[in-house]
Amino acid sequence: DMGGHDTYMHKEIHEQADAVDRVLRGRIDDRFSTVHLGGLNLDAREARQIRRVKILGCGTSYHAGLIGAQMIEELARIPADAEPASEFRYRNAVVDPDTLYIAVSQSGETYDVLAAVQELKRKGARVLGVVNVVGSAIAREADGGIYVHAGPEVCVVSTKCFTNTTVAFALLALHLGRTRDLSVRDGKRIIEGLRKLPGQIASVMEQEAEIEKLAQQYAEARSMLFIGRVRGYPVAREASLKLKEVSYIHAEAYPASELKHGPLALIEPALPTVAIVPDDDLLEKNRAAMEEIKARSGKILAVAHQHEEKADQTIVVPKNEDELDPILMGIPLQLLAYHTALALGRDIDKPRNLAKSVTVE
Numbered sequence: 380d381m382g383g384h385d386t387y388m389h390k391e392i393h394e395q396a397d398a399v400d401r402v403l404r405g406r407i408d409d410r411f412s413t414v415h416l417g418g419l420n421l422d423a424r425e426a427r428q429i430r431r432v433k434i435l436g437c438g439t440s441y442h443a444g445l446i447g448a449q450m451i452e453e454l455a456r457i458p459a460d461a462e463p464a465s466e467f468r469y470r471n472a473v474v475d476p477d478t479l480y481i482a483v484s485q486s487g488e489t490y491d492v493l494a495a496v497q498e499l500k501r502k503g504a505r506v507l508g509v510v511n512v513v514g515s516a517i518a519r520e521a522d523g524g525i526y527v528h529a530g531p532e533v534c535v536v537s538t539k540c541f542t543n544t545t546v547a548f549a550l551l552a553l554h555l556g557r558t559r560d561l562s563v564r565d566g567k568r569i570i571e572g573l574r575k576l577p578g579q580i581a582s583v584m585e586q587e588a589e590i591e592k593l594a595q596q597y598a599e600a601r602s603m604l605f606i607g608r609v610r611g612y613p614v615a616r617e618a619s620l621k622l623k624e625v626s627y628i629h630a631e632a633y634p635a636s637e638l639k640h641g642p643l644a645l646i647e648p649a650l651p652t653v654a655i656v657p658d659d660d661l662l663e664k665n666r667a668a669m670e671e672i673k674a675r676s677g678k679i680l681a682v683a684h685q686h687e688e689k690a691d692q693t694i695v696v697p698k699n700e701d702e703l704d705p706i707l708m709g710i711p712l713q714l715l716a717y718h719t720a721l722a723l724g725r726d727i728d729k730p731r732n733l734a735k736s737v738t739v740e
């Protein structure tokens with residue numbers, strides 16, 4: 380049942396305010412400015428002993444993991460990184476008992492992720508799952524975890540599960556932070572930010588008509604570049620994946636800081652750039668990157684917290700706490716990918732060559 384939408388992708392994009400409400404529900408503890416995650420199976424002493432966090436997932440779930448790793452470093456001050464599970468399982472990685480491993484999967488059935496979990500468990504590691512489908516293989520195999528409660532996602536292209544997974548990571552980062560050195564005051568600040576998300580997502584949806592107009596222009600592009608820096612970079616990567624999966628337009632994501640080390644050579648009027656420009660301590664650096672692109676006659680669409688002079692067009696998204704900004708900044712780009720694919724007449728819910736869950740090697 381598509382509930383009045385023409386595609387599941389459109390329906391699922393529009394379900395995100397409610398979905399985020401669900402992942403937060405019953406978990407916030409205002410008294411101690413923290414969150415309760417019932418299924419984690421990790422007591423405070425164990426949480427304090429973690430020396431590193433390694434997040435494993437594929438595709439969009441890997442990108443959610445990149446955002447999660449940054450949140451864990453920022454809020455809990457634990458060194459964290461994400462890696463494609465498909466790479467990790469083949470490289471005979473060093474498995475370390477003081478590292479917390481986290482497997483991320485919407486379906487909970489992705490074979491590369493499951494195989495990585497099994498290999499980790501065989502070596503005695505502790506593995507948590509961040510999963511959408513309750514009772515799925517990865518959820519069962521993990522020692523504990525967080526359900527992201529996005530509800531069923533039918534479209535092959537993941538949207539609401541990505542957003543909910545990033546929120547689940549914010550909850551985990553806050554929880555780990557508050558068992559370590561995150562102050563009550565910062566805990567409160569993050570909780571307030573989390574509570575604002577559903578309303579802010581609803582306000583992004585109100586811009587759909589303008590985003591649709593932009594998409595009609597971008598549908599003519601043969602290739603697009605997505606750039607971001609630190610918090611914006613994983614957002615750029617996910618937006619680039621979304622566009623290529625559903626519209627078949629070639630897209631590439633780059634850290635804005637790497638432009639001058641190569642990709643600037645590509646810039647010309649026919650290669651549009653989407654720049655993720657949060658209003659944080661790197662704003663001026665990002666503006667300088669846009670300047671470099673403009674100086675070479677590149678067209679720029681900015682996703683930012685205010686109108687950006689240097690860009691040809693700006694999609695303005697509501698500002699949240701700096702650490703939580705990545706959650707919202709990708710959402711208008713889901714709409715951009717959707718409307719670009721629609722303008723090109725693509726098979727939106729079932730892009731060619733792809734399957735919803737990749738249960739083979």
Ligand code: M6R
Binds near residue numbers: 440485489624736737
């Ligand atoms: O079910 P999973 O989250 O484990 O799936 C992982 C990827 O296959 C998946 O995210 C894929 O990249 C999607 N088509 C993204 O839209």
